[in-house]
Amino acid sequence: MNVADRQFKLRRSIEELGPWFQNLKLHGIETAPDHFLGDYPAFKWRGFQHVLPDDLEGRSVLDVGCNAGFYSIEMKRRNAGRVVGIDSNPKYLRQARFAADELGMTDIEFRQLSIYDVGQIGERYDLVIFMGVLYHLRHPLLALDLLSQHVVGDQMLFQCLQRGDERVPTLNENYDFSEWAIFDKPEFPKLFFIENSYSGDPSNWFIPNKAAVEAMLRSSGFRILDNPEREVFLCEKTGEPMAEHWL
Ligand SMILES: C[S@@+](CC[C@H](N)C(=O)[O-])C[C@H]1O[C@@H](n2cnc3c(N)ncnc32)[C@H](O)[C@@H]1O
Known part of the structure; x- marks a missing residue:
């Protein structure tokens, strides 16, 4: 098959698999x-x-809500070892x-699995990528607790849509x-709870809002290591979810 034919076939396959996010x-x-976002x-x-090492030196990665695999692919490009994407x-x-x-x-593995079922995975990953999913969940704190309890071995790269005030207050105990x-x-x-639709x-x-993102991460046993840009956090797992005390 010549180049033009290969390009034609690829375009057709992409179209058949669409729409892509x-x-x-x-x-x-x-x-x-x-x-719509460019x-x-x-x-x-x-x-x-820049918050992740250029060379992941074979570290394992779980990409939660992987969509078409953008972050899984980028982690492989950075020399990750085992990479699993779930959606x-x-x-x-x-x-x-x-x-x-x-x-x-x-060698990237993709599995159909809901975040609420990560307990079935049965192993922890050096890095969990959890980008752009939390606000799509009806049970956001449960999802963070489950990730913390079952699959985050060391770090989590996290992003969540944020609205409202950007300040983080100091609160009383x-x-x-x-x-x-x-x-x-x-x-x-x-x-903020959206009963019908947003965007x-x-x-x-x-x-x-920003204060709630940070508080929820802490409450699920994460420490924020870096906030390299609005809405993005690099965290490490340092403890157990507060839910442990109440369930
Ligand atoms: C806005 S996209 C974000 C995709 C990607 N992580 C990114 O940042 O570009 C949200 C993704 O989460 C997935 N998703 C939604 N609910 C989920 C659930 N309960 N368990 C696993 N994946 C879920 C969707 O299918 C979708 O691929």
Whole structure:
């Protein structure tokens, strides 16, 4: 098959597997060139990629909500060892398998699995990537607790849509039952609930402000190591979720 025929066949396969959310470049052909955020997620990745080592030296990676595999592929490019991508949507997993194969990364594993079932995985990963998923979940703190309890071995790269006040207040350990005013402060940790739709997407359920993101991460047993850009956090697992005390 000559180059033009190969390009034609590739374009047709990309089209058949679409629509794509992630814009991947497969032998010069883009999978989602008209993404509403631009060259997504490559342009985001360029802003925080420095927080991970250029050489992952064979470390294991779990990419949760991997979509078409952008981050799984980038981790392989950085010499990760075992890379596993999970997503609840088989349509995205077909895209991920296709893209990884096209790029010769046949050893990346993709599995259909909901985040709520990560307890079935039965192993921990040096790095868990959890980007752009939390606000799509009806049970966000449960998801963070499950990741902490079952799969994060060392670090987690995390991103969540954030809205509201960007300040992070210093809070008391406790407030009296009669305290009401604190809840009206814009910077108090808040998790906005979207009953219907945000940005035309009915799967956006809970959108935290910055203080709530940081508090939720801590509450699930993570310490924030870096916040290289708005909404992106590199964390390490340091303890157990607070839920341990209450369940
Ligand atoms: C906004 S996309 C983010 C994709 C990718 N992580 C990124 O940052 O570009 C959200 C992804 O989470 C997946 N997802 C949603 N709910 C999930 C769940 N309960 N378990 C696993 N994946 C889920 C969706 O199918 C989708 O691929």
